[in-house]
Amino acid sequence: MSAHTHRHEDAVARYFEAWNAGPDARAKAVAAAWTNDGGYTDPLADVRGHEQIAAVIAAAHEQFPGFSFRLSGTVDGHHGTARFSWELVSDTDGSAPVAGSDVVTLDEEGRIRSVYGFLDRVPEGA
Numbered sequence: 192m193s194a195h196t197h198r199h200e201d202a203v204a205r206y207f208e209a210w211n212a213g214p215d216a217r218a219k220a221v222a223a224a225w226t227n228d229g230g231y232t233d234p235l236a237d238v239r240g241h242e243q244i245a246a247v248i249a250a251a252h253e254q255f256p257g258f259s260f261r262l263s264g265t266v267d268g269h270h271g272t273a274r275f276s277w278e279l280v281s282d283t284d285g286s287a288p289v290a291g292s293d294v295v296t297l298d299e300e301g302r303i304r305s306v307y308g309f310l311d312r313v314p315e316g317a
Contacts, residue, residue, distance in 0.1 A: 199268025202301045203275055206293075210248055210260040221245045225303045233291070233308030255289070257282050263290065271297045271304075276311070288314040 205224040212220040221241045225231075230239040236247045252258075263276040272294065279289035290312040296304045 198297070198301045199273035200266050202295065202297050202303060203262065203266045203273060206295065206303060206306075207260055207262060207277075209244075210251070212248075214249070217245050217248060221248070223302075226298050229303050230305045231308070232306065233293075234310055251279075255279055271299075273297070288312070 202224070205220070209217065209220040209224040218241065221244050225241060225244060227241070228239060229241070229244065230237075231244050231247060232238075238244055238247055258279050258281055261278050261280050263278045266273055266275045268274070274292065274294045276292045277290065278287040280287045289310065291308055291310045293306055293308045295306050298304055
C-alpha cells in the first residue's frame with residue numbers, strides 16, 4: 192500500500208470523526224479534518240469555514256438523532272483527491288435510511304480543502 196493511499200484513508204477517517212463527533216468535540220474534529228477555508232457542498236448545503244461546516248454536521252445530528260456516519264466500502268484515492276461511499280446508520284437497529292458518495296480534495300498536509308457530496312439514498316418523503 193502506498194503512502195498516498197494512507198494519506199487518503201487518514202483524511203477520510205478524520206472526516207468521519209468530525210461527522211460523528213458530539214457537540215463538545217465537534218469544533219476540534221472539524222478543525223483537524225478541514226483546512227481553515229475548507230468547504231462542504233452537497234444537494235442541501237454549500238458552506239465554507241469550520242463554523243459553517245460544524246453547523247451542517249449539527250443539523251444532520253438534529254435531523255437523525257442516534258445515528259452514526261459510517262464508511263461503506265473502501266476509499267479510492269489518487270493525487271490530492273479521494274472518493275468513498277457512506278451510510279447513515281441507526282445505533283439502535285442498524286437501519287441505514289441515508290447513503291451517499293463523496294469526493295474530497297486534500298492539501299499537502301492531508302487536510303480537506305473541499306467536499307462534494309451526493310445523496311444516493313434518502314428516506315421516503317424527505
